Amino acid sequence: MHYKRLVTVTLGLLFALTLTSQSAVSPEKADVVAAVNQFFENLSDKTIDKAAAVCDSPVAILDEFPPHMWYGPTACGDWWRALKEYDRQSGIVSEGATLGNPWSVDVTGDRAYFVAPSGYRYKQNGKTIKEAHSVFTVALRKTEAGWRITSWTWSKH
Numbered sequence: 001m002h003y004k005r006l007v008t009v010t011l012g013l014l015f016a017l018t019l020t021s022q023s024a025v026s027p028e029k030a031d032v033v034a035a036v037n038q039f040f041e042n043l044s045d046k047t048i049d050k051a052a053a054v055c056d057s058p059v060a061i062l063d064e065f066p067p068h069m070w071y072g073p074t075a076c077g078d079w080w081r082a083l084k085e086y087d088r089q090s091g092i093v094s095e096g097a098t099l100g101n102p103w104s105v106d107v108t109g110d111r112a113y114f115v116a117p118s119g120y121r122y123k124q125n126g127k128t129i130k131e132a133h134s135v136f137t138v139a140l141r142k143t144e145a146g147w148r149i150t151s152w153t154w155s156k157h
Helices: 002-023 027-041 048-052 075-090
Strands: 055-062 069-072 092-099 104-108 111-124 127-143 146-155
Touching: 027 048, 027 092, 027 104, 027 111, 027 127, 027 146, 048 075, 055 075, 055 127, 069 075, 075 092
Parallel strands: 055 146
Antiparallel strands: 055 069, 092 111, 104 111, 111 127, 127 146
16 A cells, blocks of 8 residues: 555656646746847837847847848847837837747757747727737847847737
8 A cells, every 4th residue: 555655656746846847947048038028028219228238239130011121230229210110100009019928938058049929909090900919039149248139020920
C-alpha cells in the first residue's frame, strides 16, 4: 500500500514540476517582453520619446499604411509622424491598440524574436472599426542599455 502511495505522490510531483518549468518565464524572456511593452504602451504624442528609446539604430518597420516601410536611425519617430499624418488625412481617430500575451518569445544570445496577437480600434469618418486579429512581430538586440527593437511589423488579418 505504501508503495502505491509513493509512486502516486512521485508521479504527481514530477507532473507538477513539468508544468511549472514549462510555464515559467526566464529573466531574459521577461526582459524582452518588458521592452516590447515599453514600446507599445508609450505610443502616444505625450510619451513617444519613451517608445522611441527602446528602438535600436537602425530600425526597420513594416506597417499597413503608406509608405509601408521605414528604415534608419530615426525610423521609430518617422513612422509615428507618418502615422499621425495618415490618420489626419484619412479621417482616423485612434481609440487605442491592445497587445495580447506573447505567442512566442525566443532568445538566442543577444537576439530575440517576439510575436503576440494585437488589436486596434479607431473611428474613421465617425465609423468604429476594430482590427481584432492583428499580429505584432518584433526582432530585438541586447545592448549595454538593455533590449532594443531592431525591427517590427504589424500585420492585420
